[in-house]
Amino acid sequence: MNFKTILVHLDHSVRSPVRAAVAARWARAHGSHLTGLLPTGLSDGVIPADAIATGMTDYIAESADYLRRRSEAIAREFREAVAGTGPMSYEVRMVDGDTVDAVVRHGRVSDLVVLGQSDDSNKEDTIVRALAEHVLMDVGRPVMVVPSAGAFDEIPKGVVVAWDGSREAALAVQAALPALRRAxxxxxxxxxxxHDKDNSQRLLASDMLQYLLRHGVQARAESQVTEIDIAQALLSRIADLGADLLVMGGYGHSRLRERVLDGVTRQVLAQMSVPVLMAH
Incomplete structure (x- = not known):
């Protein structure tokens, strides 16, 4: 498997160019086609109160024109940024309609979907703020979430894989193989x-190391008992190791696993400091 097609969600937030740059860097490193997906907001966007001049008689038409011009500016910035880094296969798709639905539909014909962490720049739109969670659950493809702060100017060299032996973690490892090979x-x-039961039988860590080795990935495994929240312990370990990418499964299915994994997933998505590649 390789990332032959990478899709990145573009919008008017201040982090959109950073997210696009990360996606472009991955696309170039993996020889991928890069698709910048740009929902215009004509269906589900909110017009800023000061965007339309007072006294306009046809507010709907003026609003649509504003959103279209805003989208064209974002698309132009994306094209200029990508073209400025040298020849690469890429395109921009401007789409009207629901943002979540658009990202899911176009994401399903991609190998990797790149989204941004929720931040205050989209505070007027609760659906877009929860975009990563919605898309991860429905798209059927791995999702990489880029933090709302920080610069990520290199392809990840140090990767932490959150391994719990679950279906979701296994899917995430498989999806991340192209990135793991480069690390x-x-x-x-x-x-x-x-107080948790020793889960070494479920983890099969040595078998997973052999699986990775057969895919050209040299890895090591560590198991720790912690008193603090799992998410906090995981994020702390990422910092200790100087890792620049986290690979993990997102959410679970059984009620017990759902309580644990949902909490960890949400905490990581809220407090992440490095990009997180997830699968569900």
Whole structure:
């Protein structure tokens, strides 16, 4: 498997150019076609109160014109930024309609979907703010979420894989193989609380290391018992290892796993400091 097609969600937020740059860097490194998906907001966007001049008689037409011009400016900025880094296969798709639906539909014909972490620049739109969660659950493709702060100017060299032996974690590992092959350091991190049952039989960590080795990935595994929240412990370990990418499964299905995984997923998405590649 490789990332032959990478899709990145573009919008008017201040982090959209950063997200697009990360996606372009990955596309260039993996020889991918890059699609910039740009929902215009004509269906589900909110017009800023000061965007339309007072006294306009046809507010709907003026609003549509404003959104169209805003989208064209974003598309132009994306094209100029990508073209400025050298020859690469890319396109911009401007689409009307619901943002979540558009990202899911176009994401399903891609190998990797790049989204942004929720931040205050989209506080007027609760659906867009929760875009990563909605898309991850429905798209059927791996999703990489780029943090709302920080610069990520290099292809990840140090990767932490949150390994709990679950279906979602296995899917995430498989999806991340192209990135793992390019990494210099890959660490499988398994965490549990003191009162949790020893899950070494479920983890099969040594088997996963052999699986990765057969795919050209040299990795090591570590298992830790922690008193703090799993998400906090995971983020702390990422910082200790100097990792610049986290690979993890997102959400679960059984009620018990759902309570645990949902909490970890939401905490990581809220407090992430490095890009997170997830699968569900």
């Amino acid at each position: 210099a350091r890959v660490t499988l991190v398994s965490l549990r609380h003191p």
